[in-house]
Amino acid sequence: QVQLQQSGPGLLKPSQTLSLTCAISGDSVSSRSTIWNWIRQSPSRGLEWLGRTYYRSKWYADSALSVKSRITVNADTSKNQFSLQLNSLTPDDTGVYYCARAGSGTAAGLFNFWGQGTLVTVSS
Amino acid sequence: EIVLTQSPGTLSLSPGERATLSCRASQSVSSNYLAWYQQKPGQAPRLLIYGASSRATGIPDRFTGSGSGTDFTLTISRLEPEDFAVYYCQEYDDSPPWTFGQGTKVEIK
Numbered sequence A: 001q002v003q004l005q006q007s008g009p010g011l012l013k014p015s016q017t018l019s020l021t022c023a024i025s026g027d028s029v030s031s032r033s034t035i036w037n038w039i040r041q042s043p044s045r046g047l048e049w050l051g052r053t054y055y056r057s058k059w060y061a062d063s064a065l066s067v068k069s070r071i072t073v074n075a076d077t078s079k080n081q082f083s084l085q086l087n088s089l090t091p092d093d094t095g096v097y098y099c100a101r102a103g104s105g106t107a108a109g110l111f112n113f114w115g116q117g118t119l120v121t122v123s124s
Numbered sequence B: 001e002i003v004l005t006q007s008p009g010t011l012s013l014s015p016g017e018r019a020t021l022s023c024r025a026s027q028s029v030s031s032n033y034l035a036w037y038q039q040k041p042g043q044a045p046r047l048l049i050y051g052a053s054s055r056a057t058g059i060p061d062r063f064t065g066s067g068s069g070t071d072f073t074l075t076i077s078r079l080e081p082e083d084f085a086v087y088y089c090q091e092y093d094d095s096p097p098w099t100f101g102q103g104t105k106v107e108i109k
Helices: none
Strands: A003-007 A018-025 A035-042 A046-055 A059-063 A071-076 A081-086 A095-102 A111-114 A118-122 B004-007 B010-013 B019-025 B034-039 B046-050 B063-068 B071-076 B086-091 B104-108
Touching (some): A003 A095, A003 A111, A018 A118, A046 A081, A059 A071, A111 B046, B004 B086, B010 B019, B034 B063
Antiparallel strands (some): A046 A059, A071 A081, A095 A111, A095 A118, B004 B019, B034 B046, B086 B104
């Protein structure tokens, strides 16, 4: 059974950088049939897909336009985990952040396993 | 980007009753790449339905998804106590960004 375990700080100040990690068990971050995603949820934005990384002979990553200039999603194969970095935080980035696994091909946007969520609060 | 609009915002029903939730897309969702998730307080969303009508692993058959094009429905035939939650639709058509509806809360009447 796939399990995703998130870690990272929950309270940050404006202009700081958010760093979250998602440790994977029961699957490999380097799998060629899965995609690793970050999704956030807030009262103002609802559920919002942020970005992803995946391996297909080389590493790929892409992200939502709303955060494209501020986000980095990458993988650490030695630890079988992937991470999210979001810089230049504002209070509007407050919300619950989830990591999630998707399949490939037609299931690339279908999130069948989720982390437990991390509440991130951006406040001075 | 496809915009998904769910209705109603809140559904107040009693256990044993039938729940009908709607999800309307701003443009046609090709190949019915439409999913439904259930979320309980303090938990991550759980995948219920994919491909508009296929149940995910372990999902009871009281959950039924239907629809095509721009109009989709999630029906819960007889509500069990554990079904009271918030339900989201999501399109996974083509390429990112994928979008979610704003949710329908099913609450106990």
